[in-house]
Amino acid sequence: MHDILEGVLQLSLLMLLKTLIYEKSYFQLSILNTRIESFCYGPIDTMNKPIKIKETGFLTASDIKQSASQTWCLVRYLPLLIGDLVDEGDEYWNHYLELMTITDYIFAPVTTESTTVYLGTLIEDFLTDFRQLYPERRFTPKLHYLLHISSYMRRCGPLVRVWCMRYESKHSYLKQVAHVAKNYINIPKSLAQHHQKQICYRMANNSTYLKSQATHGKVSQMVAGSLEYFDTLENGHYCNRDSILHRVRFVTVKGTKYAIGYMVICYYDNEFPVFGKVKDILIQPNKDNSLFILTPYICTTNKFMQLLITVMIGLLLLSTVFATAFSVELLQSGVY
Incomplete structure (x- = not known):
């Protein structure tokens, strides 16, 4: 956390913004601040919304004055905030995208030995390019620590499992x-x-404190046969036409909240994630089981690393069994 979120990311982001604003003149700092303030971060990242960057003394600043969580939020959303203002193929921007790839590997919940070897190569290329692009900037110890990340991952596994963010919280x-x-x-x-x-x-x-039981929002009852996607439920043998179901706006499982409008990863298709947008959440009475009705999305990327979401026709049904460790059953609904 301290080496990446409060070190390398803040320094690289600061150098990038100074270059794009004052040397390349792609945009002004006021435009970035306006977009930071008006951007919709969604219900999950709202708590980590970055603050506006002060224009006074920014040119001589040594960091961007954001917390670790705010820095991580800003880094991830920056392509959506200013990606349309930067020329495609810009070497400084491509260098920043290299750093995004590195952080994705570092914060990955799972890893392999081959991945750590590849990560070490990416880090070496990133630091070499950093020296060439910002020759006036002195190398900091935290930049040097990046060289040891891959070996740490081989010894300790995914670093996100041993970071100090939860202790700081x-x-x-x-x-x-x-x-x-x-x-x-x-x-x-x-x-x-x-x-x-x-x-x-x-x-x-709180009777569910320190327990695996799921909690949910206010319940409204309905007959399964009245739902527009009843055929999908019936094909999965979850209910019949006269079954009573409870509709809720959110459920919380082991501290993770899932609500209508949230995006979840269903599976991967040719290394690209297939997302599902939660359209509805249904609970079967007297069963430790909830049904997620999802609208499927497939994710692709263009050369500029901006996410393009293509809507696919149809519905997916996710069944989450809360009695176990969040086991997931994915049912096809004739779309694939």
């Missing part, structure tokens, strides 16, 4: 308590008491 609560309490006589004891009281409250008032 836990620590943020304690920092808030310390700021509000304003009692520093015995701060460890004060924080421990507040923490234990919070845990006791959550365990006493």
